[in-house]
Structure formats: C-alpha cells, structure tokens
Amino acid sequence: xxxLVESGGGLVQAGGSLRLSCAASGRTFSSYAMGWFRQAxxxxxxxxxxxxxxxxxxxxxxxxxxxxxxxxxxxxxTAYLQMNSLKPEDTAVYYxxxxxxxxxxxxxxxxxxxxxxxxxxxx
Numbered sequence: 001x002x003x004l005v006e007s008g009g010g011l012v013q014a015g016g017s018l019r020l021s022c023a024a025s026g027r028t029f030s031s032y033a034m035g036w037f038r039q040a041x042x043x044x045x046x047x048x049x050x051x052x053x054x055x056x057x058x059x060x061x062x063x064x065x066x067x068x069x070x071x072x073x074x075x076x077x078t079a080y081l082q083m084n085s086l087k088p089e090d091t092a093v094y095y096x097x098x099x100x101x102x103x104x105x106x107x108x109x110x111x112x113x114x115x116x117x118x119x120x121x122x123x
Contacts, residue, residue, distance in 0.1 A: 036079075
C-alpha cells in the first residue's frame with residue numbers, strides 16, 4: 001500500500017517553470033515505477049512521463065520532451081516533475097502514479113494515484 005501526495009502546482013506565465021513533487025508513504029518506494037499524467041478540462045487523462053524504479057530509465061510524451069524532466073529521490077520517497085518553457089496548453093491537473101510494473105504505469109492503469117495538483121499557464 002502506498003499513498004501519493006502531489007504538490008507544487010500553481011499559476012505561471014507562459015515560458016515559466018514549475019517543479020511538481022509527489023511524496024509517497026511507505027518504505028518500498030524504490031520498488032515502484034513512477035509516472036506523471038495530466039488531465040485538462042474536457043479532455044481525457046494523458047501520459048506525461050515515467051521513471052523506472054532506480055531512476056535510470058525515463059520516457060516522455062512527445063508534447064513535453066525537451067521541456068519536462070522526471071526524477072526521483074528514493075531516499076526521500078519523492079518523485080519530481082520539473083517543467084520548463086511552460087505553454088498554455090500545459091494547463092491541467094497533474095497526477096502522479098505508482099505501480100510495480102512500468103508497463104502498467106505507462107498504460108495509465110497504476111494501482112496508486114495521487115489527488116492531483118492544478119497547473120495553470122497564462123498566455
């Protein structure tokens with residue numbers, strides 16, 4: 001069992017940056033692949049990024065590649081999403097997700113989800 005709590009969202013101007021955090025409870029954080037997803041109003045939830053258990057492998061959606069960076073600190077039980085060069089189309093509620101299977105996280109079928117944090121990018 002793991003509980004996830006996101007933080008770091010807010011309002012930022014286009015071109016700005018934000019760093020989201022996802023704090024996980026429990027002692028087995030390093031056994032979970034971690035992912036970030038987002039959902040804009042009226043749209044389906046979409047994959048943003050994933051990081052492997054060790055942090056050695058990352059993968060990004062084309063829409064954020066080169067602008068967003070996913071990372072994790074297993075000693076702090078926390079995953080991060082550094083978002084640079086933000087665009088208005090990045091506006092969404094951002095969710096972190098955890099699962100023992102990377103493919104399950106990537107498919108959006110993780111067993112554990114956070115409550116989400118709002119990111120709003122003004123033009």
